[in-house]
Amino acid sequence: MTDNTQRGPATGPISDPELPTQYTPAAVEGALYERWVERGYFEADAKSDKPPYAIVIPPPNVTGTLHLGHAFQHTLMDALTRRKRMQGFEALWLPGMDHAGIATQNKVEQQLAEEGKSRQDIGREAFVARTWRWKEEYGGRILGQMRRLGDGVDWSRERFTMDEGLSRAVQTIFKKLYDDELIYRAERIINWCPRCMTAISDIEVDYQDDEGELVSLRYGEGEDSVVVATTRVETMLGDTAVAVHPDDERYRHLVGKRIKLPLTDRTIPVVADTHVDPEFGTGAVKVTPAHDPNDFAIGRRHGLESLTIMDERAVITAPGPFEGLDRFEARAAIVEALREQGRVVAEKRPYVHSVGHCSRCKTTIEPRLSLQWWVKVEPLARAAGDAVRDGRVTIHPKEMEKRYFDWVDDMHDWCISRQLWWGHRIPVWYGPNGEQICVGPDDEPPAGEGWTQDSDVLDTWFSSALWPFSTLGWPEQTPDLAKFYPTDVLLTGHDIIFFWVARMMMFGLYAMDKEPFHTIALTGLVRDEHGKKMSKSNPNSVDPLTWMDAYGSDAVRFTLATGANPGADVPIGEDWVKASRNFANKIWNATRFALMNGATVEGPLPDASRLSAADRWILSRLGKVVTEVDAYYDDFEFAKLSDALYHFAWDEVFDWYVELTKSVFAKGGEAAQTSRRVLGEVLDVTLRLLHPVVPFVTDTLWTTLTGRESLVIAEWPTTVSVPGAGSGAFRDEAAEAEIGLVQKLVTEVRRFRSDQGLQPGQKVPAALALDGTALAPHEDAIRQLLRLLPPGEEFHATATLPVAGASVALDLSGVIDVAAERKRLTKDLGAAEKEKADTTRKLGNEAFLAKAPEPVVAKIRTRLATAEADIARITAQLDALPPA
RNA sequence: GGGCGUGUAGCUCAGCGGUAGAGCGCCGCCCUUACAAGGCGGAUGUCGGCGGUUCGAACCCGUCCACGCCCA
Numbered sequence: 001m002t003d004n005t006q007r008g009p010a011t012g013p014i015s016d017p018e019l020p021t022q023y024t025p026a027a028v029e030g031a032l033y034e035r036w037v038e039r040g041y042f043e044a045d046a047k048s049d050k051p052p053y054a055i056v057i058p059p060p061n062v063t064g065t066l067h068l069g070h071a072f073q074h075t076l077m078d079a080l081t082r083r084k085r086m087q088g089f090e091a092l093w094l095p096g097m098d099h100a101g102i103a104t105q106n107k108v109e110q111q112l113a114e115e116g117k118s119r120q121d122i123g124r125e126a127f128v129a130r131t132w133r134w135k136e137e138y139g140g141r142i143l144g145q146m147r148r149l150g151d152g153v154d155w156s157r158e159r160f161t162m163d164e165g166l167s168r169a170v171q172t173i174f175k176k177l178y179d180d181e182l183i184y185r186a187e188r189i190i191n192w193c194p195r196c197m198t199a200i201s202d203i204e205v206d207y208q209d210d211e212g213e214l215v216s217l218r219y220g221e222g223e224d225s226v227v228v229a230t231t232r233v234e235t236m237l238g239d240t241a242v243a244v245h246p247d248d249e250r251y252r253h254l255v256g257k258r259i260k261l262p263l264t265d266r267t268i269p270v271v272a273d274t275h276v277d278p279e280f281g282t283g284a285v286k287v288t289p290a291h292d293p294n295d296f297a298i299g300r301r302h303g304l305e306s307l308t309i310m311d312e313r314a315v316i317t318a319p320g321p322f323e324g325l326d327r328f329e330a331r332a333a334i335v336e337a338l339r340e341q342g343r344v345v346a347e348k349r350p351y352v353h354s355v356g357h358c359s360r361c362k363t364t365i366e367p368r369l370s371l372q373w374w375v376k377v378e379p380l381a382r383a384a385g386d387a388v389r390d391g392r393v394t395i396h397p398k399e400m401e402k403r404y405f406d407w408v409d410d411m412h413d414w415c416i417s418r419q420l421w422w423g424h425r426i427p428v429w430y431g432p433n434g435e436q437i438c439v440g441p442d443d444e445p446p447a448g449e450g451w452t453q454d455s456d457v458l459d460t461w462f463s464s465a466l467w468p469f470s471t472l473g474w475p476e477q478t479p480d481l482a483k484f485y486p487t488d489v490l491l492t493g494h495d496i497i498f499f500w501v502a503r504m505m506m507f508g509l510y511a512m513d514k515e516p517f518h519t520i521a522l523t524g525l526v527r528d529e530h531g532k533k534m535s536k537s538n539p540n541s542v543d544p545l546t547w548m549d550a551y552g553s554d555a556v557r558f559t560l561a562t563g564a565n566p567g568a569d570v571p572i573g574e575d576w577v578k579a580s581r582n583f584a585n586k587i588w589n590a591t592r593f594a595l596m597n598g599a600t601v602e603g604p605l606p607d608a609s610r611l612s613a614a615d616r617w618i619l620s621r622l623g624k625v626v627t628e629v630d631a632y633y634d635d636f637e638f639a640k641l642s643d644a645l646y647h648f649a650w651d652e653v654f655d656w657y658v659e660l661t662k663s664v665f666a667k668g669g670e671a672a673q674t675s676r677r678v679l680g681e682v683l684d685v686t687l688r689l690l691h692p693v694v695p696f697v698t699d700t701l702w703t704t705l706t707g708r709e710s711l712v713i714a715e716w717p718t719t720v721s722v723p724g725a726g727s728g729a730f731r732d733e734a735a736e737a738e739i740g741l742v743q744k745l746v747t748e749v750r751r752f753r754s755d756q757g758l759q760p761g762q763k764v765p766a767a768l769a770l771d772g773t774a775l776a777p778h779e780d781a782i783r784q785l786l787r788l789l790p791p792g793e794e795f796h797a798t799a800t801l802p803v804a805g806a807s808v809a810l811d812l813s814g815v816i817d818v819a820a821e822r823k824r825l826t827k828d829l830g831a832a833e834k835e836k837a838d839t840t841r842k843l844g845n846e847a848f849l850a851k852a853p854e855p856v857v858a859k860i861r862t863r864l865a866t867a868e869a870d871i872a873r874i875t876a877q878l879d880a881l882p883p884a
Numbered sequence: 885g886g887g888c889g890u891g892u893a894g895c896u897c898a899g900c901g902g903u904a905g906a907g908c909g910c911c912g913c914c915c916u917u918a919c920a921a922g923g924c925g926g927a928u929g930u931c932g933g934c935g936g937u938u939c940g941a942a943c944c945c946g947u948c949c950a951c952g953c954c955c956a
Contacts, residue, residue, distance in 0.1 A: 021919065207956090354956090399888065403954065406887075410955095494954090529896065529908095531952090551921095562907080563897080567889095569952090571896055575908060582921045593918030639898080643906075658918080747925090754913070754925040761916040787916070835903075842902090847939035856902055856940095863903065 019595070019704075023588035025552025025581075029696045033147055041085075041712045042152045044092035046479035053089035054484040055081055056468050057153065058492040058500065059161065061100040062135055063107055066145035068526040068534060068560075069493065071544040072570055074151050075557040075693070076523065076638055077491050082152055082692035083633055086716035092484050093152060094471050096159035097140055101423040101460045102196050102360045108134050108422070124421050131422045145545060150553050150695050152712070157480070159471040161463040162424070168441045169470035170424045170463045173511055175440040178428075182376045182510075183416075185428075185436075189293040190415050192368035193358040194314035194327075198419040199372050201459060202412060203498050204359045211350035215335055216282070218343045219268075220259030226251060226270065227345050228286040231353055233338075234330040236261070237318040238309035239268055241287040243298050246272035248283050262343050263320070263334065271302045290369040306369055312419075314366045327366065373417040373426060373456065377506065381411040384505035387515045393505070395520045396636050397567035400494055407498050408505075416459045423457030430454070441475075465503035468516035487517045494522040494567065521636050522567055526560075529573025547577050554694035555581035561693045562646070564638035583646060584697045587690070590654045591683055591701040597665050599680040601706045606674045608725035612664070613777065615678040616722075616735035618657040621648065622682055623720035623729050629689050630718075638693075645690055653682055656743065663784035680705065685717045738774045745775060745803040746785050752801055752810075753786070755824045756817050760787075765811040767791045773806045782808075800880070802873050818881055825878050832870040839864035 036042065044054075055077050060070060077093060085091035108131045109119055119127045146153065159166060177183040190199040216229045219242055226242055239261055244251040251270065258267040268287075275298065276285055289299030289306040299306055309318040314327040321337075322330045338344050356365035385408040387393045388401060395401045417426060427439045432450025439445050445453065466474070468490070472481040486508070490501065501520055508516030528534050534541050547556050558580040563570040608616070625648045632641035657679070664675045683705060691698040691711045699711040708714070719729035758764065766788035770776045782788070788810075797809035798816050839860050842848050849857060 019918090022921070023919095402888070406955070497954095525953095527896095531896075565898075568897090573896080573908090576896080578921075579908060582919095585921045586919065589919035589922085591918085596918070643898080647906080654918090655923090750924060751926090757913080759916095760914045760924055762914095763916095838903075842940080845939060849939080851939050852902075859902080 019588070019592040021589065021592075023552075023585045023697060025554060025584070025696060026549070028700050029148070029150070029553055032696055032699060033150055036152065036710070036712055037147075037155060039710070041710065042093070042154050043156050044090055044154050044484070046090075046483040048090040048483075050088055050090040052092070052484050052488075053081065053084040054092040054094065054487040055489050055491065056094045056471055056487055057096060058490075058496070059096045059098040059159075059464060059467060060142045061103055062097045062139040062160070063100055063103045064142050066142050066149070066544055068542060068544050068572060070142065070146075071149055071556060072526050072560045072564070073491060073493065073523055074146065074149055075560045076521075076564060076636075077489075078150065078152050078557075078695075079561065079638065079692035080489060080491070080633070082695065082712070083716055085152075085712070086688065086691070086714060088715070090483070092154055092157070094157050094159070095143070095146065095151070095153035095155065096467075096471060097142070097161070098460055098464050099135075099160065099162040099423065101418055101420050101457060102198065102200075104131060104135070104139070105420050105422040106196070106361070107138070119421060127421050148545065148548055148553060150557070152695070157471070161460065161467075161470075165473065165476075166463060166466070166470045167424055169466050169474055170458065171427050171439075171441045172475040173466060173507060174427055174458070174462075175438050176511070177375065178438040182380065183373060184376060185371060185373050187369060187371045188374075188415075189291075189296040189367050189369055190372055191356065191358075191365045192312070192314075192370070193361065193363050194312065194366050195361050195363040196358060196420075197312050199368075199370065199415055199417060200358060200360075200365075201415050201461075205356040205365050206359045206362075207354045207356050209352050210355040210364075211352055212355065213335075214348040214351035214353075215344060216346040217262070217286075217338060218345050219261060219286070220254075224254060224257060224259050226254060226259065226284045227282045228284050229281040229346075230286055231351060232291075232331070233334050234316065234322075234327050235288040235291045235309070236286060236334065237264065237316065237320075237322065237330075238288045238290050238307040239286045240289060240299065240304045240307055241268050241302065242270045242284055243273045243276050243287050243302075244270060244284045245276045245278040246274060248276075248278045251284060262338055262341060269302075269304075271298070271304070273298050273301060292367050296369065308369055310366065310368070312368075372415050373428075373454075373458075375414040375416055377411045377414055380506035380510055381408040381502070383509045384408045384502055387505060387509060393515050393518055393520060396522065400497065400522050400567060403494075404497060404502065408502050411502075414459075414503075416462050417454075417456040418459055419455075420457050423460065424463060426454040426456050426458060428454045461499055461503055464500055465507040466511070468504055468508055469512055474511065485512060485516070486514050489519045489521055490517040491521040491523065493525060495525065497522065523564065524567055524569035527569050527571045529571055529576070531569070531571050542572075542574075547574065551577050551581035552584060552696065554584050554696050558583060558642060558694050561638045562642040564642075566636055583650070584694060586650060586654060587687075587694075587697060588701065590649075590658055591687075591705060593658060594679050594683055595705065597661070597679075598676045599683065599705065600676050601680040601684045603677065605681055605722050606677055608722045608730075610670070610674055611678065611722070612671060612675065613735045613738045614657060614660045614664075614781070615675060616732040617739040618653065618682055619678065619720050619722060619730055620732040620736055621652055622685055623731060626685065626689065626717045626720060627729070642693055645686070645693075649686055649690070653686060656739070657682065659785055660739075660742075660781050663780040666784070667780065681720075685720065687711065688714055688717050741774055741804050742778050742782065745806065745808065746782060748803050749786050749801055749808050749810075751824065752799065752821070755820045756799075756812065757820070758812075763787045763789050765789045765791050765795055765813075767795060767797060767809040767811075768806070769809070770806045773804060775804070775806045800877075802877070822878065822881055825874050825881075829871065829874045829878070832867045832874060835867040836864060836871060839867060 057077065081091045081093040112118060174183065191202065191205045193200055212231045214229055214231055215233050216227050218225050218227050220226055228242060242259065244255065254270040255272045258269050261268050287295045287298050287304065289296045289304050290308040309316060310327060311317050316322045316325050316330045322333055325333060335344065357363065358365060385405055388395060388404060395404060429437045429439060429446050429451050431446065437446055468487050469481060469485050472478060472485055474481055492501065504516050526534055544556055555577050559572055559577045560570060563572060625644060628644050629641045632644065661675045661679055665672050687698045687702045688711060702711040722730040768779055768782065770779055795811050798812045800807050800809040842860050843864060
């Protein structure tokens with residue numbers, strides 16, 4: 001095919017046609033990547049006339065390093081953008097990182113701890129400065145690793161959620177939401193991590209079944225006593241009521257009374273609340289409004305006091321003997337104290353129940369009553385849901401839609417304040433007389449005595465939610481924003497559909513009035529070769545860099561792409577990466593063969609009338625693969641497109657077409673000239689098709705083959721067309737059938753040779769009877785493939801193999817292994833007889849003939865005819881065999 | 885408890901109404917001048933169980949069993 005890229009000297013390390021016999025990724029990848037970047041191939045031009053195609057990278061955590069999950073998603077995003085770039089789109093893949101509030105702050109606090117200091121010791125300003133230094137020094141290791149993987153991202157547009165522009169975006173949208181009364185401050189029960197010492201949102205809590213204890217306690221005295229059960233005994237110090245169901249006869253006499261709370265000098269009311277489940281436990285529950293979300297709700301309904309009995313480290317603050325104890329120490333001590341008073345009625349231990357843990361540090365969450373900032377999500381979430389319901393945004397795979405709807409249609413308000421120092425500080429100032437002012441990016445903060453800024457920062461996901469437009473310059477109306485928003489595809493793991501995807505949808509629709517992307521492609525998780533989950537904490541975790549070092553980035557990429565069935569988890573193992581490496585090497589050597597035999601891409605393809613059947617066959621197949629791969633790309637079927645290319649390249653081009661050209665090249669002349677051009681074409685197009693997935697080896701080979709600048713900026717193949725074969729995509733079913741016969745005959749004789757114990761290289765005299773069959777023009781190729789010698793004077797056929805009207809007679813110069821041959825033929829006969837029986841049965845079924853569609857019946861008839869012919873042929877062969 | 889999904893060759897997975905497939909692994913022969921990171925040939929499955937629909941079921945329906953994920 002032609003191309004608009006400029007001709008230039010071949011620049012790869014293999015410009016010498018004498019390529020080494022093995023592909024060495026390490027020798028080309030690093031330099032090749034830097035060349036791509038230096039030449040600006042990945043830099044998008046907002047002023048271009050080309051249609052835009054944009055993907056923003058799910059920003060990795062600034063503290064992170066590349067793991068297989070990144071490698072997987074990046075491979076897919078890279079493939080998508082590389083193809084679109086080749087298709088003539090102004091393709092932008094925008095990179096960057098998020099500031100990872102808690103994780104980054106933890107890193108710096110650890111550093112400080114090693115110096116015996118805390119962040120409080122050095123103060124907020126110094127701490128933030130130090131965190132920036134940490135980021136410059138240690139952060140972003142993943143960016144270098146992305147280069148190793150070959151990510152074709154636009155580094156000139158790299159962004160960081162804490163950089164100036166994105167911080168301005170955060171402040172802008174905060175102010176807008178605040179003014180629209182979609183952000184508010186309220187005292188609620190939040191998920192508190194006593195180790196990180198911050199609030200976290202609902203979805204940052206991981207629930208797991210833990211072994212705890214269930215203790216039943218008797219509150220009150222005599223007639224006025226009631227038994228309640230709890231897994232968190234220590235919270236009883238903060239109880240301000242006992243609740244029962246209003247219809248529960250057992251406790252009716254107690255409702256409205258006050259009973260004594262043990263270990264304290266307080267009495268607490270018994271309240272009736274319909275939310276209490278009379279079937280669960282004793283039907284009476286203790287109520288601790290300041291330390292449990294359900295209890296908080298009961299407290300609000302009954303006007304109960306909320307009594308906070310722990311500090312932010314989860315140390316008991318309630319005055320008395322337990323003050324100063326950690327929550328778990330206090331739990332044991334309080335059980336002991338109650339037991340001494342005879343108030344422990346029952347204990348179940350271990351008691352397995354679901355407990356929330358901080359997703360960052362695994363510490364048990366302590367529900368805590370505190371004053372936090374919230375986003376009122378209802379209108380935002382509804383819009384986010386509608387965008388998908390209305391079809392403006394498509395989720396792949398579709399099964400994930402339900403999960404998305406379940407979430408956005410029943411979303412709780414989002415707690416966005418974090419008690420951290422590293423992050424976007426909440427732009428709200430409090431005045432000396434209770435004033436509260438939200439400061440926009442262009443506003444001056446209030447000056448004067450007594451004004452202070454809110455000390456909290458925003459959830460990191462708050463800034464990540466702006467990513468598809470903040471990275472393009474919003475709130476400024478930049479050319480980038482005009483050109484590339486909305487972006488096209490958002491590709492990420494299904495595990496962050498709530499954390500990130502839904503929130504981008506909400507903020508994108510709110511701030512831009514336009515959904516941030518039209519397609520959400522969700523991937524599964526990377527697993528090991530036995531399907532076990534891979535994570536940093538598991539020993540099965542593999543650093544993709546070690547595999548890239550050993551086998552090349554292309555091998556890792558191809559393996560991941562081959563495993564990428566939509567939405568499904570991807571298992572990966574070293575053996576599979578090796579197999580991909582072998583594939584890259586195979587491509588290398590096939591191209592090497594082509595170059596050694598003068599394959600060329602120069603000039604138009606020869607006229608169809610000059611092409612051999614093999615030429616027409618492979619071009620026809622090539623055209624089909626082009627179509628197939630394109631369709632798979634549009635459906636995010638990376639596994640299928642990789643598989644299709646693997647099999648086309650290896651099974652058809654390398655195993656058959658290349659082998660068929662050998663006899664042509666040996667003979668020389670015009671036919672050889674033609675095949676050189678066809679082979680060049682087939683490799684040219686195949687390398688283009690493979691390039692988005694395995695960019696390094698393909699670009700290295702393609703520049704050598706074509707002498708052109710780079711495959712990165714080459715055109716994506718659309719169709720294969722051949723001069724003189726009519727307009728449009730070239731197809732030649734006749735040639736495909738003809739080569740199919742060649743393959744059948746060759747395979748048949750190979751089986752015979754193998755069964756007869758002939759060594760693969762051993763040459764055998766043979767007489768071919770091909771006249772009058774489609775095989776006639778292929779005698780040279782058949783002799784070459786089967787290593788057949790022309791029959792000499794002494795030729796005496798010892799075995800004759802009939803195939804498709806033709807036959808091959810071989811002179812094995814001696815006795816053939818009759819037993820082996822009989823065994824082979826008997827096996828074939830068995831298969832043919834089974835086929836005959838199966839098809840005869842079907843055709844004897846009148847219901848089948850009456851109801852099955854005609855093409856199906858015809859097909860079965862053909863199968864029967866074939867089976868009968870096979871039986872006749874094989875029987876004749878068996879009969880011709882000398883007796884055993 | 886609710887929802888989604890998965891059980892197909894030794895392993896990892898495609899196929900989702902008309903002859904059971906791939907990769908890796910396995911067995912045999914071969915260093916045949918592109919490639920041993922290779923070539924050629926071969927073996928391997930009551931398609932989780934049971935029932936139903938259909939001319940026909942790995943595929944559709946019901947049910948049971950096992951496993952995974954999400955939510956509560």
